[in-house]
Each structure stands twice: as C-alpha cells, then as structure tokens.
Amino acid sequence: MIHRSGCPINLTIEVLGDRWSVIVLRDMMFGNRRTYGELLNLSLERIASNILAARMQHLLAEGLVTSAVDPSHKQRKIYSLTENAIQLVPAIVHLGAWGLQHTPSSPVLSIRARLLADGGPKLWEAFMSELRYLHLGTAQPQVSVLAELETAYRAASEAAISSA
C-alpha cells in the first residue's frame, strides 16, 4: 500500500480502512463475534456478505486480525484480534463517547458505550486484558468486563421491551 502521507493520524485511518472495518472490529471487541457467520448474521447494520469478506481480507492484510481453523468445526475459521487491534480500544471507546453526546443514539445500544466511557482508562485496560485472554491466550483476568457489559445490555433491552 502506498501511503498518502507519514502523518500518524492519516496512517491510522488508512489501516482502519472504511467504516465497515471499524464496525467489524467493534463486533469482535464488544460482541465477541469470532466467525464469519456471527459477524454476518448478527450484524446490527446488516453488512453485506461481499463487503464483510473484503473487510476481513483488509483487516487480515493490515495485521489487525488473524484467522485459524476452528478445532470443533474444521470447515470454519475463527478470527482473532491482534495486540495491535486490541490497542485500538481507547480510540473506539472515544468515538462511542462522542456519539453518546452528539448523535441520536439508541438508549439500549448506548449502554455499553456509556459504561466504557464512564469507566475511564482503568476499565479499558481491564477490558483489553480480557480481550488478550480471549484472542491471544494470555491468563484469564479475574473480572469479566465483557460479562458486565452484556448483563447491562440485556437488562436495558428487557426494560425497553417491558416498557414498550
């Protein structure tokens, strides 16, 4: 890839690629989606299959994602975040925090972004440790930030349904 400039902001945007790549990283990070099928079928934004395939190739080529054969299902690939991708957590949390303040985001879909924004760097570090455990095989942290986010999201979803 020929870079348009050596500015670190420009280079980061080039590596991230288009919006769909960020959506895929978000779903792998916060939704723990690990297979093509999960990324495709559970996509909130209804990503098209050809776009998802192209974005996975981009993320693999840029070293943000790796793939391996699923030991329980040989035809299937499991995708993992790399350390480089995990280090994008603070930037992505900041994008979400801005969206909470300045866009008409859905209250239910905002729960996880709000918990992460409010938790600050200490919570992001704990979340990144958990991602390293899940994706890179490091030691399991004592607390699961993902489980806390999921519990809060489910509670908000149920509250929204029962008040509808």
Added chain:
Amino acid sequence: MIHRSGCPINLTIEVLGDRWSVIVLRDMMFGNRRTYGELLNLSLERIASNILAARMQHLLAEGLVTSAVDPSHKQRKIYSLTENAIQLVPAIVHLGAWGLQHTPSSPVLSIRARLLADGGPKLWEAFMSELRYLHLGTAQPQVSVLAELETAYRAASEAAISSA
C-alpha cells in the same frame, strides 16, 4: 440521512464520513487551516479539489463546521469548527497515538501527535479551550498549545533538514 443503526460508534463513524473528512478536521485543528485554499494547497495528502468541496459540504451538513464570509476578503469563506467538532479532539488524539505505536509514521510528522498523546487529558482540554477561542470566539487562554505544537514541529523539521 438514514442511519444504519442507533449504535453510538456507528453513528459517530457515519457523521465523520470517510477518511478525507477526518483529514480536513485534522488540518483545521492542528494546522489552523481556515480557508478552502489553505486546506487544498497545504494538504499533505494532496486532497483533490472536488473531494475537498464534497467533504466540506458533508462537514457543514453534519454540523461539524460552519462557514462565514471573510471580513478582509469578501469573496472568501472562513471555516470554523463547531463545539461538536472540537469535542472530537480526544478521539483524534487517540487515533494519532495508535499510529505512533503501530504504523511507520514519519518522525517529523509525529512530533505533534506525540506531544498531545503524552500530554494527556489536561493538555487536550487546554487545546480544546484554544480551539474554542479561535473558532467560537470564547476568551483567549493564557497558553497557546497550538504555538507549542508548531514550535516543536518546526524544530523537528529543521533538525531533519540539517541532518539530511
């Protein structure tokens, strides 16, 4: 605009638009470029005129930028960042910080990103206060972060030239 989902991360990415919009915001924030000519002619990434025109329209429509007639030159417009855009500073600084660690960024072009990343939230707040002064007409802060960044950038440029 029909949003693909109400997720705050997705909505932020939709508002930002493509990579060129982020480049324009970067140049307005860190390079203090305020006119179409400055954004076009000083563009490190050599943005094309039709792309710049389209991105300015996008940023105006999304409420990240406003435009006004330049009092000293009636044919010219001055662009200003809005409060919403200024609040993107921490997210953009995080993108730059990631680029410093994980991309082959140019040492000279990295100076400002490094100072901002190392300065932490206190420096970002001071920089945002300065942007509010420059773009929104609030009181002038006592310290100019922009001048500090510019001084460091020039010193690094000159050092690179004399060692070449």
